[in-house]
Amino acid sequence: MKIDETIKKEINEVMDSIKAPSSLYEFVKNIKEESEIRSDLEKLKARKNSWRKNQFAATVVDAVKKRNLRKRSTISIIIAAILLISFATSIRVSPVIAKTVASIPGMERIVALIQDDRGLIAAVENDFYQPINQSQTINGVTVTLDGLIADKKGMVIFYSISSDRFSENIGWKHIHLREGFKKIGSEYKSFTQPFPIKFNQENVFSSSMDIEYLRGETPDSFVVALQIGDKVEHFKIPFTYEKKNVDSKIVEVNKVVTIEGQRITVKDIVIDPIRTIVRLEADPNNTKKFLLNSFDELKIVDDQGEVWEAENGISLQYSSEGKFELTLKDSLYFYEPKELTLSFGKIAAIDKDEAYILIDTEAKKFIKEPSNSIFSNLKAENGKVSFSINVNENYDTVAFNQFIDVNGKEFSIKYFKTQLMGKSNFVNGSITKLSDDEVKFEFELPWQSYGNPIRFEIDAYPSWIEEDVEIKIK
Template sequence: MNEFRDSNEQDWPQLEAMKEQINQIVVPSTVEERIRNGMRVGRQRRRRRTVTRFASYTACLLLLIMVASVRFSPVVAAYVGDLPGLRSLVELINDDKGLELAIENDFMQPVGLSEEHDGIKVTVDGVLADESRVIVFYTLTNMDGRKRVVNLQKVDLATKEQMSISHGSSDFSEEWVSKQGTVDFNFHNGAEVPDILRLELKVGKDEKAVAGLPFWQFAIPIDKAKFEGLKETYAINKTVTVEGQRITFGTMTVYPTRIGLEVAYDPANTKKLFYFDDIRIEDEHGETFGTINNGVSGSTIDENRQILYFQSNYFRKPDRLYLRANSIRALDKNKLEIQVDPDQKKLLSSPDGHLTLIDVGTSKEDGQRILVFKLTNDNPLDEHRQYNILDMRFKDASGKSFESGMTGSSGDEFQYFIKKAKYQSPLTLTIVDYPTRIEGDIKLRMK
């Protein structure tokens, strides 16, 4: 990468001019309407489940916003400009400075594999990879221009490594020419990144539409020599107490594409700690590297231990690192379950007055019952947050376990779908996130 910079110093004025032109782009008035439509449709779509409780979901809204407001550094722009198919994908990682740094440091592996069926072409443009993670960049192209909703569906690997997968839909428009996205493969428990990533996927409107279709297959070569040995490990092993709740931060591993930090919660804590609102890593210059927003933000080890993932500063090589946090969403352990009688349309127990049951309906499509909750919440920290409040698993009065296949949200309302079956009321549902908090000033020296 240094060679690239030295040989192109004369091009910096042009790059700066290019950046200025990009900054002056006027966002079309239709984008706002597309965002609203994407939000409305996306909230009703089936939320994909992954192995980890903390897997994040790529929302169509976020991708539309990124497409409308791409602002990337001249260094990254110049680098990917010479890689076919990758220049337009920079916007997909624009909110992750660790991935931008990886690209600046020549970490992208171009691929360029394509398959075409029924007028739709899928191109695997390139990958970013290290020992814990592979991010696949892809492009969908509508070759015959037909009006149809098309996105990736049923994404998996032919070889069943221990991993989780995060991907999403870029939009649900019927009129489109091409669109880009990423698939994030996260390897767990010592599972090795393979030499050949044997990607399987289906392409269509939704999972039901592609049920009988064959998988599209891509054999993606991974140059493991490019990242061999590129990680740094630090033993933190420090405990903090916030409002009586003990939290221990264990080993921190810095990879080129992300940072993994082990966190353990004292089993004797009186509260269940869900998520940190503002946890971040800060260097000696005050530059912060936050959690992963567009991908997998964490993984569960067991009931009281997890790994949190942060944007990587591997290529920054800071002299000092600090862990900072001020607010944690948490709830008393004796308030983690709620009871609902769907026949009587009553919420029999709730953690507080903010969560109420406002309706019990039935889906015309498949006859599922829909529990509609309202969560009243005026905390500024939650202004733009959509809560996935409840675990997908629930029990009936006999103690038998069932599983919901779908949830949805719209504004302050949350929908929970109950498959058709014989249940004994009331149903017991478990809270997995809630907008009540504990607060404190965490600042730990980590390097």
């Protein structure tokens, strides 16, 4: 949303002259129509200690919007919104964001959701946010598609769920997008058992769904299934939107770095309005396997000291063997840095000849495991196999998605509240916390025939390359 340059100039002049308030109370008590505002403030003060930051931000901004300050100028309203959002969320809010909040119903919820994402904040400032505000109500529960941010490749969907009934009886069944009758399958989320929705004190839940890739698809409906009491209700909200016709910005790099003998090529940086991806390629002759959380410490720094970091734990996607894509926490599409430096930090990797375990379920023992193994206490009884995994605060628990028998037959592992789409050979599995430093992994033996030993590939493990290397990429 654009602001007239004259108004923008006046806003900036007024903002420069404002002394930051020492507290929200000191700011609000000096605004005109004091008695009405103080009444609102007292209500907020009585409840704010139990609110989370984003709920507090949304309610304060909503209070400003609802007040009947007809005598106040547009500029004063925007400045008030800027100061209130900044105080509540500890972020700098531009006049563009403040005016957007003042003009679009429910926009304060969106700001609360994206306040830590500079890329999405910049996308809103550059008029990429598209309000939808379409709802459907069934059995006292309302699902609202608030709006979206979209580019050529993907989108971020913002939605909310509200209820006038006992919210603890409401849980997820599935949520996805459709194009006609076709599910946008890669973003389909489903649960075999209802997954509870955590509502705020106003019985409202707000969230977003990131659609990373739309391969020529144009979603036209938002579909949600909720368990409401004993019944599953299906919500379907049709919508239309505009794909912003902007091209990716490509920073070509093609530089090879060697880190403790392991060669990695930084191919390029692909920058879009809603995400930035670093594309890497490992030398097939490397002696180590890069793990799923390999580059959690990767970051890019510009000439002004601004830092863009990897999205820890979920950033790495393999496009093919040895080639992977790393998503940054926020996009730098709307920034124009003169220089960029990339550093890797600590890299998660394990020797290739230790990147798996072999188990003989009949002999009830490990045939092969890493030299610094974190696995122990193997048991095979009553049609189930289990073993302990040592963990600590420095790394996540190791989990396995499948195993392969000696004949190459694959068996997927199905965990509670998940569904395996298109998998015929699977067994049920679970991970149970035994203590702060130990979990138990357990899975059922297949009812189909299989041959020993069975092999588990290690994709996450507490093994690192400690050397840090940085390179100039722009």
